[in-house]
Amino acid sequence: xLKSLALCMGLAVVASTAQAQxxxxxxxxxxxxxxxxxxxxxxxxxxISDAGVVQMGVWQKDPLMVYIGxxxxxxxxxxxxxxxxxxxxxxxQLFTGQGVAVTKRITEGYQGGYVLSNDPxxxxxxxxxxxxxxxxxxxxAFQVSLDGTYAAMQSAMECNAAQGS
Numbered sequence: 001x002l003k004s005l006a007l008c009m010g011l012a013v014v015a016s017t018a019q020a021q022x023x024x025x026x027x028x029x030x031x032x033x034x035x036x037x038x039x040x041x042x043x044x045x046x047x048i049s050d051a052g053v054v055q056m057g058v059w060q061k062d063p064l065m066v067y068i069g070x071x072x073x074x075x076x077x078x079x080x081x082x083x084x085x086x087x088x089x090x091x092x093q094l095f096t097g098q099g100v101a102v103t104k105r106i107t108e109g110y111q112g113g114y115v116l117s118n119d120p121x122x123x124x125x126x127x128x129x130x131x132x133x134x135x136x137x138x139x140x141a142f143q144v145s146l147d148g149t150y151a152a153m154q155s156a157m158e159c160n161a162a163q164g165s
Contacts, residue, residue: 029155030148036163043159045152047145053110054144056126056153058160064118068126070134071112072142087135088115090125090146127153 022039032045037057044057052072059065088095097115117123126132127150135141 026159027155029152032148032152032155034152034155034159036159041163043156043163045149045156047148047152049145051142051144052112055114056149057156059116062118065116066118066123067114067116069112069114070132070142070144071110073109074111074142086113086115089133089135090122091129091131093121093125093129095119095122 023035023037025033026036026043027034029045032047034043034045036043037060040060042058042060044055046053046055052070052074054071055067055069057067059067086097088097095117097117126146130146132144132146133141134144
Protein backbone atom coordinates (compact mmCIF):
# COMPACT_ATOMS: atom_id res chain seq x y z
CA UNK A 1 0.00 0.00 0.00
CA LEU A 2 1.38 3.40 -1.01
CA LYS A 3 0.56 6.27 1.34
CA SER A 4 1.35 9.92 0.84
CA LEU A 5 3.28 11.65 3.58
CA ALA A 6 1.18 14.40 5.07
CA LEU A 7 3.39 17.33 4.14
CA CYS A 8 6.74 17.46 2.50
CA MET A 9 10.26 16.17 2.51
CA GLY A 10 13.12 18.66 2.66
CA LEU A 11 16.41 17.29 1.43
CA ALA A 12 19.34 18.65 3.37
CA VAL A 13 22.45 19.02 1.28
CA VAL A 14 24.56 18.36 4.36
CA ALA A 15 23.29 16.75 7.56
CA SER A 16 23.64 17.86 11.10
CA THR A 17 24.69 15.85 14.08
CA ALA A 18 23.27 16.60 17.47
CA GLN A 19 26.72 17.20 18.90
CA ALA A 20 26.65 20.84 17.88
CA GLN A 21 26.83 23.58 20.49
CA UNK A 22 23.04 23.91 20.83
CA UNK A 23 22.54 20.25 21.80
CA UNK A 24 22.78 18.62 25.21
CA UNK A 25 22.67 14.86 25.82
CA UNK A 26 19.52 13.96 27.78
CA UNK A 27 19.67 10.13 27.72
CA UNK A 28 21.02 7.08 25.90
CA UNK A 29 18.28 4.56 25.07
CA UNK A 30 18.73 1.25 23.20
CA UNK A 31 21.39 2.53 20.81
CA UNK A 32 19.86 6.00 20.38
CA UNK A 33 21.00 9.29 21.89
CA UNK A 34 18.27 11.65 23.10
CA UNK A 35 19.25 15.32 22.90
CA UNK A 36 17.74 18.59 24.05
CA UNK A 37 17.91 21.21 21.30
CA UNK A 38 18.56 24.28 23.44
CA UNK A 39 17.85 26.62 20.52
CA UNK A 40 14.12 25.75 20.53
CA UNK A 41 13.65 23.69 23.73
CA UNK A 42 12.59 20.53 21.91
CA UNK A 43 14.14 17.07 21.97
CA UNK A 44 15.32 14.72 19.26
CA UNK A 45 16.70 11.23 18.99
CA UNK A 46 19.74 10.33 16.94
CA UNK A 47 21.66 7.24 15.95
CA ILE A 48 25.03 7.32 14.20
CA SER A 49 26.21 4.19 12.38
CA ASP A 50 28.58 3.25 9.59
CA ALA A 51 25.65 3.74 7.18
CA GLY A 52 24.97 7.29 8.34
CA VAL A 53 22.93 9.38 10.76
CA VAL A 54 19.23 9.16 11.61
CA GLN A 55 17.47 11.93 13.54
CA MET A 56 13.84 12.19 14.69
CA GLY A 57 11.99 14.81 16.66
CA VAL A 58 9.05 17.17 16.96
CA TRP A 59 8.97 20.01 14.45
CA GLN A 60 9.36 23.24 16.40
CA LYS A 61 6.76 25.14 14.34
CA ASP A 62 3.99 22.56 14.87
CA PRO A 63 4.10 20.11 17.79
CA LEU A 64 1.74 17.74 15.93
CA MET A 65 4.36 17.28 13.22
CA VAL A 66 7.42 15.09 13.52
CA TYR A 67 10.51 14.96 11.36
CA ILE A 68 12.83 12.16 10.42
CA GLY A 69 16.22 12.96 8.99
CA UNK A 70 18.33 10.34 7.23
CA UNK A 71 21.86 11.21 6.14
CA UNK A 72 24.67 9.35 4.42
CA UNK A 73 28.31 9.94 3.58
CA UNK A 74 27.77 8.19 0.24
CA UNK A 75 28.07 10.37 -2.85
CA UNK A 76 24.77 11.79 -4.10
CA UNK A 77 23.73 14.29 -6.74
CA UNK A 78 21.76 16.51 -4.36
CA UNK A 79 21.79 20.18 -5.31
CA UNK A 80 20.61 23.03 -3.13
CA UNK A 81 17.10 24.04 -4.19
CA UNK A 82 16.46 20.89 -6.26
CA UNK A 83 13.02 19.26 -5.96
CA UNK A 84 12.79 15.48 -5.80
CA UNK A 85 10.40 12.63 -5.11
CA UNK A 86 10.99 10.18 -2.28
CA UNK A 87 9.64 6.78 -1.29
CA UNK A 88 10.12 5.42 2.22
CA UNK A 89 9.53 1.70 2.76
CA UNK A 90 9.06 0.67 6.38
CA UNK A 91 8.90 -3.13 6.41
CA UNK A 92 6.66 -3.16 3.33
CA GLN A 93 4.52 -0.11 4.15
CA LEU A 94 5.25 2.50 1.47
CA PHE A 95 5.04 6.25 2.03
CA THR A 96 5.70 8.92 -0.62
CA GLY A 97 6.82 12.51 -0.34
CA GLN A 98 8.41 15.31 -2.31
CA GLY A 99 11.44 17.29 -1.27
CA VAL A 100 13.49 20.38 -1.87
CA ALA A 101 17.22 20.41 -1.18
CA VAL A 102 18.15 22.93 1.51
CA THR A 103 21.14 23.66 3.75
CA LYS A 104 20.72 23.81 7.53
CA ARG A 105 22.78 22.80 10.56
CA ILE A 106 25.68 21.68 8.45
CA THR A 107 28.02 18.81 9.30
CA GLU A 108 30.70 18.24 6.71
CA GLY A 109 30.51 15.09 4.63
CA TYR A 110 26.84 14.14 5.05
CA GLN A 111 23.98 14.40 2.55
CA GLY A 112 20.38 13.36 2.94
CA GLY A 113 17.03 14.72 3.94
CA TYR A 114 14.25 15.37 6.37
CA VAL A 115 10.65 14.28 6.03
CA LEU A 116 7.83 15.96 7.96
CA SER A 117 4.69 14.01 8.77
CA ASN A 118 1.57 14.08 10.91
CA ASP A 119 0.39 10.69 9.61
CA PRO A 120 -0.24 8.42 12.64
CA UNK A 121 0.40 5.28 10.52
CA UNK A 122 3.84 6.61 9.55
CA UNK A 123 4.72 7.35 13.18
CA UNK A 124 3.49 3.93 14.34
CA UNK A 125 5.50 2.17 11.64
CA UNK A 126 8.65 4.10 12.53
CA UNK A 127 8.20 3.30 16.22
CA UNK A 128 7.34 -0.38 15.91
CA UNK A 129 8.87 -1.68 12.69
CA UNK A 130 12.43 -2.80 12.03
CA UNK A 131 13.93 -1.45 8.79
CA UNK A 132 13.34 1.77 6.89
CA UNK A 133 14.50 1.86 3.27
CA UNK A 134 14.73 5.28 1.64
CA UNK A 135 14.45 5.63 -2.14
CA UNK A 136 15.36 9.11 -3.37
CA UNK A 137 14.18 9.71 -6.94
CA UNK A 138 17.61 9.65 -8.58
CA UNK A 139 19.81 8.11 -5.91
CA UNK A 140 20.56 4.60 -4.73
CA ALA A 141 18.35 3.31 -1.92
CA PHE A 142 19.73 2.96 1.57
CA GLN A 143 18.47 1.16 4.68
CA VAL A 144 18.22 2.34 8.26
CA SER A 145 17.71 0.07 11.28
CA LEU A 146 14.79 1.08 13.48
CA ASP A 147 15.88 -1.11 16.42
CA GLY A 148 15.15 0.61 19.73
CA THR A 149 13.17 3.41 18.10
CA TYR A 150 10.03 2.95 20.21
CA ALA A 151 11.91 3.25 23.53
CA ALA A 152 13.92 6.21 22.25
CA MET A 153 10.75 7.98 21.08
CA GLN A 154 9.22 7.46 24.53
CA SER A 155 12.31 9.01 26.12
CA ALA A 156 12.12 11.95 23.70
CA MET A 157 8.48 12.54 24.70
CA GLU A 158 9.55 12.61 28.36
CA CYS A 159 12.36 14.98 27.41
CA ASN A 160 9.94 17.28 25.56
CA ALA A 161 7.62 17.31 28.59
CA ALA A 162 10.56 18.27 30.80
CA GLN A 163 11.34 21.16 28.42
CA GLY A 164 7.72 22.32 28.42
CA SER A 165 7.38 21.63 24.68
